[in-house]
Amino acid sequence: MAEPAARADYGFGQLAAELDLARWQMRLARERGLIPPPDLEGGRWSAAVAEQIAGHAAQIRAALGEDPPIGAVKAAQRLAVRVGLDVEPADIEVLVLSGDLEVVHRYQGRPLYDPHDLDALDPERVTEVVAARKGPRFATVGAKGAATLLGWPKSLFLRVAAQRALPVDRLGRYALADVRALAGDRELQAAVAEQQRIMALEAARREQTRSEQVIRRWMRDCDDYLSQATDRPPDSAELTRALRALTAARTAIRLHREPAAEGAQPAVR
Known part of the structure; x- marks a missing residue:
């Protein structure tokens, strides 16, 4: 079996894939001078330059980080x-x-x-x-600010604040010390984390179902076009968006599927 021909040049996305870089990493690497400008017309890199860059791809990824x-x-x-x-x-x-x-x-x-x-x-x-x-x-914080520093939805903070009977001042603000005490409550934080995991998992499953429905409908439209039941071809952009959404949803499901660590408290109600 013949080996695939070596690529002669690389576009932006192709070089990013070759270096195992996300597109945002590729953009930053270009801006920071970690990757040289394209050496060919049309904003492309020659195979020789791409090979040189690949030699220090690991250092580029380390410099940019994963976030x-x-x-x-x-x-x-x-x-x-x-x-x-x-x-x-x-x-x-x-x-x-x-x-x-x-x-x-x-x-x-x-x-x-x-x-x-x-x-x-x-x-x-x-x-x-x-x-x-x-x-x-x-020394005080509003409900929105309290939720922000806890990393919670505002509605969840308000429920917990009511359950704990946290006092408020004349402006309806909470003592910063009381809110920080919630942040230091390990059992409460474990319960909140478990609830957020469940909510994220449910949202990802809903998105997975929606995306699958869009893809199935697109495939039916494609069959209709192939069989000449319609003269209108299906929108390929719609399929691309649905596939991206499905990939993201399935990744989120894998991420949130594992139950919280043993000893976590029941979700906050």
């Missing part, structure tokens, strides 16, 4: 859980302007941040920024 850059909202949520404060997107902007955090990429004009840079921020510096914004409200 894609995130926007200000998710960056604030990540920091909030880490430092135990109601960090907001405005705080992220302050950290950028003060030189504590770098914008590593932009998507549709919006700045993106490296999760590793966020994890490396000094908690005391983040606390200073949040305290400057909140002023005399620093």
Whole structure:
């Protein structure tokens, strides 16, 4: 059996696949100079250059990490859980302007941040920024902020707050110390994690069913077109979207299928 012919050149996606890089990693690698510009017309890389790059692909992956850059909202949520404060997107902007955090990429004009840079921020510096914004409200937090620093949905926090009879001040705000105590309650956190796992699994299964239905309908439309029952060909873009959604749903199902660790408490009601 003849061996497949060697590729003469590589496009953006082809080179990313050759290097085992996600597309976002490929974009960042180009922007950071870890991958040289295309050396052929049409924005393509020659096989010789691709071979040279492949020699240090492992170092490129290590430099970029496995977590894609995130926007200000998710960056604030990540920091909030880490430092135990109601960090907001405005705080992220302050950290950028003060030189504590770098914008590593932009998507549709919006700045993106490296999760590793966020994890490396000094908690005391983040606390200073949040305290400057909140002023005399620093020791209290609203329901939305409490949910953010716990990493929970707001509705779940409100249920737990009612069950625990957490006191509120005249503005309806909770004591930061009380909310942090919830974060330190291992049994409660285990129960919440189990509930979120179940909810994520159920959502993924619903998406799997929906995607499978779309694909089956597309295949019926394809049969109708092949048999000339209709002159209108099926929309290939619809199939592509459904296949991507199905792949993501099945990945999520595998991720969330395993039960929580032994000893976890029943889900919060």
